[in-house]
Amino acid sequence: MLEYAWLIPVFPFVAFLLIALLPKRTLWWESGAVYAIAGTLCSLVLSMLVVWSVLNGETLTTDTPKFKWLEVGDFSLEFGVWIDQLTALMLVVVSIVGTLVVVYSGGYMREEGEGRRRYYAEITLFISVMFGLVISDNYLQMFIFWELVGLCSYLLIGFWYEKPSAASAAKRAFIVTRVGDIMFMAGIIILFKYVGSLDFETLFSESAAVAVPTDMMILATALIFGGAIGKSAQFPLHEWLPDAMEGPTTVSALIHAATMVKAGVYLVARSYPLLIHAPESLLFVAVIGGVTAILAATVALAANDIKRVLAYSTISQLGYMILGLGAGGYLVIYANSPGGYAAATFHLMNHAFFKALLFLCAGSVIHAIGTNDMRLMGGLGKKMKITSLTMLIGALAISGIPPFSGFWSKDEVLAAVWHAGEFDSVFFLLWLMGIVTAFMTAFYMFRMWFMTFAGEPRSEYHAHESPRIMTVPLMILAGLAMTSGFVLFIGDGFKGFMESSIEGLLHGAEHESLVDIAAEIFTDPLTYVSLTLAVVGIMLARKIYLTPGFDRSMFSRGFNGKLQRALENRWYISKFYDDFAVKVVYGLSLIADKFDRYVIDGLVNGFAFLGGNTGNFIRRLQDGNVQRYASLILVGICLLLILVLYILPWGG
Amino acid sequence: MIPIEYWLIFSSLLFVIGAYGVVSRKNAIVVLMCIEIMLNAANINLVMFSSYHSVLHTVPDATGQVFALFSIAIAAAEVAVGLAIILSVYRRYQTIDVDKINILRW
């Protein structure tokens, strides 16, 4: 089965070609949605077959079939397919969310007219390259698809290109992620120089790790993580993601919540065999993750745009995963435990489902009333029962309330960070940041839910429940958000499943039984700490945003309103980048332009001027008086004769 | 036989006088005459060296004399051309003052 895995990206790609190239008449329903749904469904089926094989213990990590991309002497790059448990996990996420989002688009994009063709072409292309990314068997192939998903993200954020804000957001997203991509590329180049290959098979072997000097390994892994910082919107390159909400909500759900932004987390997880040789990089990873988690959560507290709340929440949750991976690396090195790694990847999957759900619910709301501003909503619960209920499930899941999926994975991540504290006390601080984030998450998610669905309408609108084609995907995702947490206890257990993908790094780890895992969760006091905080957060949100007439101005008065302003301005980070881009970079380019125009070109023109003027001056000597010429010739001949005959050494 | 230096000094003097005339006189006809003087200075040299050559080496060689005759013939043609030019210059500018005919400048 696995040898056919390369077909997974081919189906959506064929759909892309059909939608892009077929004449308009033959696109049928919804300008090509049929092809898009068919393409993604085919790859969904194939993905599930592949995942089934992986569950049965098959992997494709050695002697994979290769396609030689280019070869120059010893420099050779080949493409192939790599299927292991981590790939299977990503395949599950991408195929399920991808298919559901494409189906949902059938209703959501109905009013777009001509633009739908472009939309479906771009989104199938995205799904195709995203599949390509997760099945890559070497860093370069991954990088290529990495850039291509960035391109699709750019195109889809700028889908409504006539809107200046969308055009600008698309540009920012591409440029900011490109900064990360460059670091990724630099990291690849370093590895390639020392190992001579970019295949995971070669790179992840022990001999490769020896070939790279320690400082270079730290640099390379940190740079590769730089790619993840860009793509997964980690601090300090996270500001593009909230801007990316300018795209259609389906795009936000698929690309900017469930799949592409997970690519960074996937990259870090994939690079584990390298990262464990560089604990410094792991610490860096964890700190960035922790800082991102808490920073983004604070901004989400004050956002009024429903999609921005979700965007900051996504950043925050991605920070969680990155933090979990950083801590997990320490656990792998010092405790031979896959705990953090499994927890982070588990959170990746759960988050993909519930965040896609939340975004699609938000999309349903926006579709119904035509605004993103939560201050204009309220009381929608009565009119949109399915949407409000499924969104409630999503909110409960992300807040970490059992038995919804977020509870299991978030708790595992926090536990892993706590355990890593035994090896480096920085992790205790990061754990504290994580737990505060958990509290804030519960608070802002329910703030959003109450502001949207509860209470009385705060503006005139005619809401209606969305059509079946949109609500069915919501219900499927809600079902997944409720149940995906229990994967922890099915079969070998999620931990056991993920453990086998990094077996080579764990020396003599004892396999935990499912009962142990469950017992560990429920006997650990930390579980109850985070649970209590989540409940308190929800109650607080209810208190503040549901009680009629509650005085909320106390927040804007705190710290003389500076805090509120800072949060509303996203800690001024975005402004800083704008200023940097406009004042420093653009200023520099203007100076360079002046320099080029007046100094370099001035020199060139100066030479021309000099030549012209000299000629102009000298030609005055030609006054047309033949007798003067003759006398000068005579004098010249005499001087020459004197020179040749008497002065020069070979004369006379 | 007259020593060779005398000949040389004589022809040099002629040449220099001619050259002086060419660069200093205003009248184009005088300039032309001075050019003839310079030419004749060269002719004298040709004839003189030729005769010295045949005497010293005792060979009957008249190449120099022939050359001088050629040169005189060409000078005659040249004077004709020169005078024709001067004539047409005079017709055009009503002057043959070489200082005033300076249109070939810059």
Added chain:
Amino acid sequence: MLEGVPVLSLTILIPLIGAFITFSLGKYGKYAKYIALAFSVGALLLSLLIAYEFATDPSPSATGYHSDYQFYEEHAWISTLGINYIVGLDGISLPLFVLTTLLCTLSIIFSWDTEKRPKEYFGLMLILEVGVLGVFVSLDYFMFYVFWEVVLIPMYFMIGIWGGPRKDYAAIKFFIYTHVASLALLIAIMAMYFEAGLQTFSMEAIAGVSVDFAKGVQVAIFAAMFFGFGVKLPMVPFHTWLPDAHVEAPTAGSVLLAGLLLKMGGYGIIRVAMTSLPQGADSLSVLMAVMGVVSIIYGAILCLAQTDLKKMVAYSSISHMGFVLLGFATLGEVGIVAGVFQMFAHGLVTAVLFMMCGVVQHKCGTRLIPQLGGLAKRMPIAAAMITIGFLASLGLPGLVSFAAEFMVLYATFAKWSMWVFVPIIAVAITAAYYLWALQKSMFGPMTDKIDTSHLKDVTWYEGVPVAILIVLIAVFGVFPSLIFSKITPAVEILLRLYGGG
């Protein structure tokens, strides 16, 4: 199939004949474009046949193959001075050779609506094609120099007659600047000729002895050549003729100028300077690298400040040709191969960009970015094409430039380790200026600064050449080994001089 046929000479001859016919059309000037197209297509087909017959790994005894060159021809020309007519192709010149015939044909199609003095216009284009083809196949210094200078003349007239408002200034500047550089090249050629003392201008024969020149001599000659070729490339600080020439040149002139004339500089460095003077190249490799990196960064920064779409593309050429220079400077196999490939890639990509600038100019009457906006609404095909062109130029994987940029950066790291972080910054700046230009000109609300009521999408003669180029950009982006497999053996032979290969 091509055995015994002087196929390279034929390829050069076809556009030359075409040029003479085109010039002598008299009052039938309106048919000039058909004749020019027919002859350039003839040359294109012949060059494609050559590419098809080109053996990647030929046996040295094969017909038409002489040492490292294929389709080799040699005839005495001016034997008293040791000047011969020698032409041949190897893996380095083949991609550029085909690129030349391709771009000339597409430029002629693109200029289909030229009304002003068409027979001179198309005739000059064919003459230009002759010159550039000659440069890429000559294996004799004298011929090389003659063709090198032949190229200048049609380009001078194209800018000077069909150019924009400041065409006279731009044309003169272009001519004098590049001519001064040619003189440095001539001096270098003469120095090699006399230093070798073989009484022949044959590149191969001179290279046979010039590799053993004293180090000082090699460095001096190499420096002169480097200047001569560097101006053409162009490298900072000898680049200012380029933006002026591009801004004033007609679109097809810009395409050929950026697509082909700049490549002559890079080609000269590798074919002449580096092949003949290994010690000189070795001593000056750091200088080359510094010049390359400065060009990359400085060109990219300048792009950010431009408001004229075409001027921005012109400066981006400086930045991208810097990668060629940087690749060559590494003196390693990967870097040099990538440099040659980058020349080919840049030829394809920059042609798309200049053609699209021409389309914008043609339709909107201006290329100033602040005057444009929202064109995608009215010109969706043009917007898609310009987007693909920009993406290809900023090195998006899957399109042609990526492989070259990646390999050049790799080779830079392999040789100078951490210095690679300097040129790599330009990759981000490149994305910034292209996307900024795209946002301001194609996206956003429809501009009200120009009359957009009659805005139409691309016409067939504008769309077809760009579409062909885009297909090639994608094909060679996905399958770069089609080109790499041709370049690599030639570079390996070259690298034997440097103790590698």
